[in-house]
Amino acid sequence: MSVPGRARGLVAAAVVIAGLALTAVVGAQSADRPTVQGIRFENNWPDSVTVTALVQNAEEIESATFLYAVLPEGAITREPAEIQSGDVTRVTAEFPTREPMIWIPAGADFEWRWEFRYESGDTYETDSQIWRYEDPRFEWESLHEGVLEVAYYQDRGVAEQMLREGLEALEEIAPFLGLDELIPMKVYVWANSDDARQVERIESESFEESVITGGTRVLADLVHIYTPSRWVVRHELTHVLTKLAGEGPYGDLPAWLDEGMATIAEGDWLDRRGGALQYAINNDLVLSLRSMESPSNRPGFVDIFYGQSAAVVLFLLTEYGTERMNDLFQAFKEGQSVNDALTSVYGLDREGLDNAWRASVGLPPREQEEDRSTRIEDDVIGGPEVADADDSPGEGDSESQAEAGAAQAREDGDRQAAQQSAEGSDTQDALPEQVEVSRSEDEIAERVAEIERRQDQRRQRPVFEVAEPFPWEYPLIGIAGALVLLSGLMLARVLAPRRD
Missing domain, CATH: 2.60.40.10 (Immunoglobulins)
Incomplete structure (x- = not known):
């Protein structure tokens, strides 16, 4: 059906009017x-x-x-x-x-x-x-290539070196971590540590150690360089990668893995850390893997920590390959604990990896010392052997007597331990052998009788005794005597004849 020309004109006019009205409303709202x-x-x-x-x-x-x-x-x-x-x-x-x-x-x-x-x-x-x-004290310029930006204010040649070394480190380390795509990253380069003094976090405890390494990763995509050098920028940019690849919802990576990968990225890390690491291996002063889950700031152990961290990571890469390392970072990304991640990927827990690496450098397994802190010599007094002794109490009192015996045994054990500690190390060394000695039935019965005797002595009278009445008669007699003497003196003075 065709629409007459007049009708079409009216429709067109209505559309135009509606559009103008809508524009006016929107304009009014925007205004x-x-x-x-x-x-x-x-x-x-x-x-x-x-x-x-x-x-x-x-x-x-x-x-x-x-x-x-x-x-x-x-x-x-x-x-x-x-x-x-x-x-x-x-x-x-x-x-x-x-x-x-x-x-x-x-x-x-x-x-x-x-x-x-x-x-x-x-x-x-x-x-x-x-x-x-930005730090407004300097006029910043930037170099860009790929995912990396380097900001500088003084020496363009240094900035170009930072850019080149940074890109090489990203290309070398990313495959170890299973990273196919990288995020944009920034590197800010100060000419020296003095220029960077106002850059650090206020009351920062980490700035001094940051100066040791020459820089630090401050955000997930940002690195500060305080003393420009090739190994510093490679080290710190690797921390950006390890965070991207492995930091999950429940915490950071263990320090030995994070710092070990970053130290490997330096390339020439053995020139700085190798001597300290070799000395520690030769003298069996290497750190335990458990202690290396947090960075070491102990004087004399910093180089050992970084060198050993790199050596452990290299051991995992050499023995098990890159794919397993990818799986390890993925396990941490998913939130697994250190032991769970190591066990699921390598079949070794923390101590197992520690000893495997020690064996690779010619060191014996780390000794596991038995914890005897809760062993009590006389625990046997409250055990089944007491109930079988001839002089043991009857069934009705067995529970209370056993509790009393255990309490007394702990008291005696604590006293003996203190005495042995005072006597010296020879007695302490002999203590574990004494703990293992079993007692005969006669000795047990004698010990139980001694405990019962002490318990009876404790029950003879209460802990707090009622004091005897105060002997008030003695001070009263003294006061009365003084009054009599005073009265006699006054009477004598009254009766004495006066002299005219």
């Missing part, structure tokens, strides 16, 4: 929303950042909040803003960057936006944007 005309970040290095925004259509705004999150994995932080009304409303927020609990490292990118709340309770958020927080 009512706050509009951020300008934004300024003021870097109050190194303590805070102040953000100021000029906002139009802010008459009905009741409050404003600055929302930001440090990328790539930071949680959203809300910072209340101050509103200053005028021809153009000024909104200002300040957030800390260098506090013990809140630290934003130089070079961090963070995503930010404003949230405005109206008097009606409705809220409006601006679009998210990215801003990079």
Whole structure:
């Protein structure tokens, strides 16, 4: 059915009018929303950042909040803003960057936006944007290649070396960790450790040890270099990879695995750590794998820790191959414990791997000392042998007597242990042999009788005795005698004849 021309014209006019009306409504709604005309970040290095925004259509705004999150994995932080009304409303927020609990490292990118709340309770958020927080004391430049960015302010040649060495390390180490895709990474290079003094976290306990290695990974995608060298950038970028490959929801990787892989990435690590490691092997001073789950800061053991960590990781790669190492990092990524991950991948627990590596360098298995801290010499008194003794108590009292015997045995055992400790190491060495000696039935019966005798002595009178009545008669007699003497003296004075 055809539509007459007049009708078609009316329909077209109606569509145009509806479109204009919709545009007017949308325009009115947009006009009512706050509009951020300008934004300024003021870097109050190194303590805070102040953000100021000029906002139009802010008459009905009741409050404003600055929302930001440090990328790539930071949680959203809300910072209340101050509103200053005028021809153009000024909104200002300040957030800390260098506090013990809140630290934003130089070079961090963070995503930010404003949230405005109206008097009606409705809220409006601006679009998210990215801003990079940098050390404002220097003019930073950047080099980019692949997934890696190197920021520098002084020597371009050094930055080019950092970029080249970093890319090589990523290419070499990623296959060991099973990483097919890498995230973008940033390296910020300071010319020396003095320039970097205000960069570290406030009251940081780790900065001094960071200077030892020349740098540190500060975020999942960000590395700081304080003393530029090829091995430092390779080491620290490997920490970005190990975190990406192995850190799960329940904690960090064991330090020996994390630092061992990073030390291997240095390439020439034996030149720095090999001497200390060989000395430790020659004198059986190597660390236990259990103690190496946290980094060692003990003087004289730092080089041993790094060298041994690298040696253990190399042992796993050499003996079991790259695929097993991939599986190990995946196990940690899934949240398995150290023992569970090692057992599921290699069939060795922590101690098993420790001894396997020791054997590979010619050391005997680590001795497992028996824990005798809960062994009591006289525990046998309360055991079945007492119940079978001729002089043992009857069935009705057996439970209470056994408890009393055990308590007395513990008391005597503690006293004997203290005496043996005072006598010297020879007596201590003989103690385990005494513990193993069994007693004859006569000795047991004699011991039980002694315990019963002591218990009876304890029951003869209460622990706290009632004191005897105070002998009040003695002080009263003394007072009475004094009064009689005083009365006699006064009477004698009265009766004495006066002399004219």
